[in-house]
Amino acid sequence: MTSPISDDRKRRVRFEDIATLAGVSVSTVNRALNEIGSVSERAKKKVLDAARQLQINRILPDERTPILHFDVLLPRHHSPLLKGMEQAFDFLNRSLGTSVHIHRKLFSWDDERSFATATRSPRYPRSGLIVFAPDRPLVRSALDAVIASGEPVAMLICDFQGLPEHFYCGIDHVVAGRTAGYWMSRLGPSKGRVLVALGMTHNSCHDLRAEGFEAALKQFSPHLKAERLPAHTQDKPEVARRMVNDALKQGPIVGVYDTGYATQGIGSALAKANVDQRVVWITHEMLDEHKQLLEDGRIDLIIDQDPSAQVLTAVRRLLRVNGRETQVSPIPPIELRLYSAPNVPQENYLERYLKFPTEIMESLPRQRRIGR
Numbered sequence: 504m505t506s507p508i509s510d511d512r513k514r515r516v517r518f519e520d521i522a523t524l525a526g527v528s529v530s531t532v533n534r535a536l537n538e539i540g541s542v543s544e545r546a547k548k549k550v551l552d553a554a555r556q557l558q559i560n561r562i563l564p565d566e567r568t569p570i571l572h573f574d575v576l577l578p579r580h581h582s583p584l585l586k587g588m589e590q591a592f593d594f595l596n597r598s599l600g601t602s603v604h605i606h607r608k609l610f611s612w613d614d615e616r617s618f619a620t621a622t623r624s625p626r627y628p629r630s631g632l633i634v635f636a637p638d639r640p641l642v643r644s645a646l647d648a649v650i651a652s653g654e655p656v657a658m659l660i661c662d663f664q665g666l667p668e669h670f671y672c673g674i675d676h677v678v679a680g681r682t683a684g685y686w687m688s689r690l691g692p693s694k695g696r697v698l699v700a701l702g703m704t705h706n707s708c709h710d711l712r713a714e715g716f717e718a719a720l721k722q723f724s725p726h727l728k729a730e731r732l733p734a735h736t737q738d739k740p741e742v743a744r745r746m747v748n749d750a751l752k753q754g755p756i757v758g759v760y761d762t763g764y765a766t767q768g769i770g771s772a773l774a775k776a777n778v779d780q781r782v783v784w785i786t787h788e789m790l791d792e793h794k795q796l797l798e799d800g801r802i803d804l805i806i807d808q809d810p811s812a813q814v815l816t817a818v819r820r821l822l823r824v825n826g827r828e829t830q831v832s833p834i835p836p837i838e839l840r841l842y843s844a845p846n847v848p849q850e851n852y853l854e855r856y857l858k859f860p861t862e863i864m865e866s867l868p869r870q871r872r873i874g875r
Contacts, residue, residue, distance in 0.1 A: 516554075516557045516558070516559040516560070518532045518533060518536075520557055521536075521550060521553045521554050521557060521559065524553040524556065524557060525546075525549040525550050525552070525553035526549065527546055527549060527550060531546055531550065532550050535547045535550035535551065535564070536550065536554065536561075536563065536564065537601070547564075551563055551564070564601060564602070569602070569628075570602050570603070570604060570627075571602060571603045571604070571630040571631070571821075571822070571825055571827060572604050572606060572625065572627045572628065572629050572630055573603070573604070573605050573606065573629070573630060573631045573632070573633060573818070573821055574606050574608060574621070574622075574625060574629055574631075574632050574633070575592050575605055575606065575607045575608065575633045575634075576608050576610065576618060576621055576622070576632070576633070576634045576635070576636055577589065577607065577608070577609055577610075577635050577659075578609070578610055578611065578612040578635065578636070578637070579609045579610065579611055579612070580612065580738070581738075582738065582764045582788075582790075583788075583790050583791070583852050583853065584764070584788050584790070584810055586853070587810060587811070587852060587853050587856040588635075588659070588810055588813075588814055588856075589607060589609075590853055590856055590857070591810075591811050591814040591815075591856045591857065592605055592607050592814060592818075593605075593607065594856075594857050595814070595815070595818055595859075598864065598867075599818075599867055599868050600867075600868030602827075602868060603822070603827065603868055604627075605818070606625075606627075608621055610636075612637055612703065612705075613637075615636075615637055615639040615640075615641045615642050616641055618634075618636045618637070618641070618642050618645070619641040619642055619644065619645035620645075622634075622645040622646065622648070622649050623645065623648070623649075629654065630654070630655075630821065630825050631654060631655045631656070631657070631821035631824070631825065632646075632649055632654060632655070632656045632657070633656075633657045633659060633817045633818070633821070634646065634656065634657070634658055634659065635658070635659040635660045635661070637703075637704075637705035637706065638661070638663050638705050638706065638707055639705050643663060643666070646663070646666060646669075647666070647667060650666070650667045650668065650669055651667065655669070655670065655820070655821055655824045655825075656669040656670065657669065657670040657671075657672050657816075657817035657820050657821060658670065658671045658672065658673070659672055659673060659810075659813050659814070659817055660673050660706075660708060660808070660810075660813065661673060661676065661706055661707050661708035661711075662707070663707075664707070670817065670820045672813045672816040672817040672820065672837060673708075673808065673813055673837055674808045674809070674837050674838070674839045675839075676707075676708040676711035676712045676715070677711050677712070677714060677715040678715065678839070679712050679715065679787070679806050679808070679839050680711065680712035680713060680714060680715025680716040680717075680718075680719070680762070681715040681716065681718060681719040682715075682719075682806060682839065682841070683712070683715075683716050683719070683760050683785045683804070683806060684715065684716040684717065684718065684719025684720045684722075684723065684729075684760075685719050685723055686785060686803075686804050687716070687719075687720065687724070687727065687758050687760060687783055687785060688719070688720060688723035688724030688727060689723075690783045690803055690804070691724075691727065691757050691758045691783040692727075692757045693724060693726055693727070694724075694726035694727060694728075694757075695726075695727060695728070695755070695756065695757030695758070696728055696730050696750075696754065696755070696756045696757060696758075697720065697727050697728065697729050697730065697756065697757060697758035697759070697760060697783075698730055698731075698732060698747065698750055698756055698758070698759045698760070699713050699716060699717070699729050699730065699731045699732065699759075699760050699762070700732050700736050700743055700746070700747070700759065700760070700761040700762065700763065700765050700769060701713055701731065701732070701735045701736065701762050701763065702735060702736055702737070702738050702761075702762050702763015702764060702765065703735060703737055703738055703763060704735045704737065708762075709735070709762040709763055712762040712787075713729075713731065713760075713762055716729060716760050716762075717729045727757070727758070729760075730750070732746040732747070732750065733746060734746065735763075736761075736763060736765040736768065738763050738764040738765060739765075739768070740765065740766075740767035740768035740771070741768060742765075742768065743761075743765035743767075743768030743769050743772070744767075744768035744769070744771045744772045745768075747759070747768065747769055747772035747773070748772045748775070748776075751772065751776050751778070755778070756778070756782060757781075757782060757783065758782060758783040758784070758785070759773070759782055759783070759784045759785070760785050760786070761784075761785070761786040761787070762787065763787070764787075764788070766786060766790075766792060766793065766796070767792075769784070769786075770796065770801065773801075779801050780800065780801070783803050784796075784801060784802045784803055785802075785803060785804045785805075785806070786802060786804075786805060786806075787805065787806050787807070787808065788805065788807055788808070788810075789805050789807040789840070789842045789847075789848060789852065789855075790852050791851050791852045793805050794847050794848070794852075797842065797843065797844050797847055798844055798847060800844065803843065804841065804842070804843055805841070805842040805843070806839055806840075806841060807839065807840040807841075807842060808837065808839055808840075809837055809838065809839070809840055810856070811855065811856045811857070811858070811859065812837050813837055814856075815859050815863065816834055816837060818867075819834055819863070819867070820834065822867065822868070827867075827868055828866055828867065832866065
């Protein structure tokens, strides 16, 4: 039997000592004790047995609690909205208990094959999938297969109609569009042309917003004529600027509704034509650049989809279905927020992403990772 280890020795036990006794690599010890990455149950038991034998002075993982692995698939995009979502997932990954790991993966919006491939055969036993992806055939087929396997799936920002049972963690985009249409009818003239700029293709939320907007204009101000730009802007400033310039050559406009992130291009076109102060401009997301445009009176209304709430809701849904949320309080639906010049937020956009409700955070598994 091994003799007792002195207190001085306990304090000096290194990962290398544990690796030697357990017959594994130092990186395996690091992954097993800090619960980062994938470790087989056999290797984990060897590491924990060796750590106990050497009487390491730290809290050891609970062998009875399996690690939950969640994959998050997001598109690479220049919008602060996506940057904020990445930051929020990273924050939650650091804040959650050591038995939960969030693996964030980024892809090109046009690369549906990579999106689809990432849903299959993860290198760890995955307990849930969180996705914001283009609505394209390969992606749909891949998500169908994941759901059919019994794995929970949470969709962010936009939903896929007809997808089997899953969680949608986003706003009602038809209601968002109708809200924009209602306020366009209240803020602008009673008649005239209103340009509608749609953002990314293969993202149904833009079409749903436009449909809601057009229906609201017909209901509340039928002499306002919604006129869609001839193509999606793809959130590219130069594309949006060119199409708005062309539309202005066809005659005056009284309003612009942007369903996506074409702010720079639209603003440039309106300023060049010297009409931006006379045009009602409604767009989405309370971004830092939108804050300045609101305060300057160029943008009139921002419809924000509360993306940080979407991130938190998606994680809570997966934790709950895996039995890891400690308080089973109702998970509220995602509500849109309206901003105008009088209620512009003081903090910057990315700071607001990390302001999760304290009572919700306390209901989640807590971090207890200790360094070597």
